[in-house]
Amino acid sequence: MKLDLRNKTVLITGAAGFIGANLAKQLLITIPAIKIVGIDNMNDYYDVHLKESRLDELACFDNFTIINGTIADKMLIKNVFKEYKPEVVVNLAAQAGVRYSITNPEVYIESNIIGFFNVLEACRNSYIDGAKGVEHLVYASSSSVYGSNKKVPYSTKDKVDNPVSLYAATKKSNELMAHAYSKLYKIPSTGLRFFTVYGPAGRPDMAYFSFTNKIVKGDKIQIFNYGDMKRDFTYIDDIVTGLINVVQKTPEATEDGVPYHIYNIGNHSPESLMYFVETLEKCLMSEGIIDKPVEKELLPMQPGDVYQTYADVDELVEDFGFKPGTSLEEGLSRFVKWYRGYNKNN
């Protein structure tokens, strides 16, 4: 069903994050009289200044409010729902990163499992006393749920019971928890499996950003599985367009009467790791940031990593007439242009 966001309050968790801040900004620009309430715990998994600078950009909108706190705090979430009564909830707050989940597992349980549970409970309680409550819950899942599945492209109809990292296991758990709550309490919920999102002011822990930092310093870069990996790189603007489309349409009930759906959002165009590095170097050379390619150290596969990601986006096209389309060349060029200014100021 179509959902008109005008005059609605949208709660975005992880609003200072890469995807959250871009989503908030686009909603504030394009939807008249929308109110956005953001929650973020501003953790230092990566440079907090980057999160602050994203929030600075949002601060100029009168109808944007940010709350500093964790979704793992049940009372905080309860109070936020009580005070702001969001009609739409977009849960993007999570501990991201596959490799970090090997060394820091606790934080994944706290933010991704307990935090998400608190959000689900608050959605459930929003209907008490006949209140209209939450009309749509949209939450971030991940391509990592596909683990080492061999069949490509990855379809939401594929079996995803073999996660290869705790991060992936928490994301799959979110999908299961959302299904149970949608079934029991009729919360309309849509999960989105994002595929390697990149772009300006993105995440410094991700390869495109950390490689750039190293290349600029003249350090050698480490390439795992000897470069034999593929990623379906998806540009941030495509993710935001996809998210806005999805948020504005609540899912049809399944045959079992559950208002629940899951979509892939990816570029449907996996690129090899080596091609990605070469393209990044070309962009950095054409901006005059480096004058020659850097040394590469080829290493074996890392635990928790997968060989490839490749999104089947047929359902997204069918239901929304949209699929991501920004090429890697174009997206990396825009990232490098942004990086140039960022690097100068830092």
Ligand SMILES: NC(=O)c1ccc[n+]([C@@H]2O[C@H](COP(=O)([O-])OP(=O)(O)OC[C@H]3O[C@@H](n4cnc5c(N)ncnc54)[C@H](O)[C@@H]3O)[C@@H](O)[C@H]2O)c1
């Ligand atoms: N970027 C990608 O390639 C990608 C791919 C697949 C899935 N995802 C998922 O999309 C969502 C957004 O990712 P992103 O790339 O914007 O990451 P991000 O780390 O930039 O954003 C997440 C934000 O959530 C906040 N946060 C973390 N734990 C929190 C907590 N307990 N309470 C409140 N805030 C908390 C962080 O401070 C951060 O600002 C995440 O759920 C992530 O797992 C991202």
